[in-house]
Amino acid sequence: MVAGYPGRVLVRNLFLCLPAPAFVAIVGHNGSGKTTLFRVLTGQLPYQGSVRLFGQEVRGLRRAAAAGLLGYLPQRGRVDFSISARELVVMGRYRHHGLLSAYATADYALADAALQRVGVAHLAQRDFTELSGGEQQLVWLAQLSLQDAQVYLLDEPTQQLDVYYRRQVFGLVHSWAKEQGKTVLCSTHDLDNLPELTGYLLNLSEPEPQLRPISTATVQAAREWLEQPPAICFA
Numbered sequence: 001m002v003a004g005y006p007g008r009v010l011v012r013n014l015f016l017c018l019p020a021p022a023f024v025a026i027v028g029h030n031g032s033g034k035t036t037l038f039r040v041l042t043g044q045l046p047y048q049g050s051v052r053l054f055g056q057e058v059r060g061l062r063r064a065a066a067a068g069l070l071g072y073l074p075q076r077g078r079v080d081f082s083i084s085a086r087e088l089v090v091m092g093r094y095r096h097h098g099l100l101s102a103y104a105t106a107d108y109a110l111a112d113a114a115l116q117r118v119g120v121a122h123l124a125q126r127d128f129t130e131l132s133g134g135e136q137q138l139v140w141l142a143q144l145s146l147q148d149a150q151v152y153l154l155d156e157p158t159q160q161l162d163v164y165y166r167r168q169v170f171g172l173v174h175s176w177a178k179e180q181g182k183t184v185l186c187s188t189h190d191l192d193n194l195p196e197l198t199g200y201l202l203n204l205s206e207p208e209p210q211l212r213p214i215s216t217a218t219v220q221a222a223r224e225w226l227e228q229p230p231a232i233c234f235a
């Protein structure tokens, strides 16, 4: 698969087949194309070659999120209106509802449990727009967990989190793969939490990125690669 922007190819030489379920950590220098890859997978960016989700070509897929195939956590989710964290989280149940039907007590119970799992039950009634960046990130994760998608794309989900919550969140999203059978693609610059997880590592800064099983050695090799300056390449 090849993808990028006018005058700039960012994802090239990507030939891989992801096992499902699996946890996949995607690493790479700033600007190496991690978000670009997610934009391809979510149908927001055209690509050359073939990208298939459960056998279906992505460019032909309509509404993968609505069909329960994909759940996507972008790097920066924005909300411009006043809403409680709990109300935002319950919206993760939208697939199970008609456009106008109200959420039921059972939906709110699921939202409360999701907030509890990410460790922010105490924020349920707070106005989302008044939460800190890290608190907002945890609330988005709670919402995503209610979507019950087959594949989760997480764009730097621990970016704004403190050391404690970073570890918690890696444990949580890893459990979606290990215990719930989901496929989780998680871009991150946080290599410290990876060695204790099982799954795969994909380093988009390599000229020919490959899936490698996560181990202390593969994480260390990625770290050494990423400590070098990025190759700047235009096409």
Ligand SMILES: Nc1ncnc2c1ncn2[C@@H]1O[C@H](COP(=O)(O)OP(=O)(O)OP(=O)(O)O)[C@@H](O)[C@H]1O
Pocket (backbone or CB within 6 Å): 005, 006, 008, 010, 028, 029, 030, 031, 032, 033, 034, 035, 036, 037
């Ligand atoms: N709409 C766009 N048009 C042109 N170039 C873009 C566009 N969006 C992103 N880019 C460029 O593509 C490159 C890759 O961006 P991308 O967001 O995929 O990188 P990333 O690996 O996710 O980086 P980071 O680790 O900083 O989040 C960047 O140099 C960015 O400036």
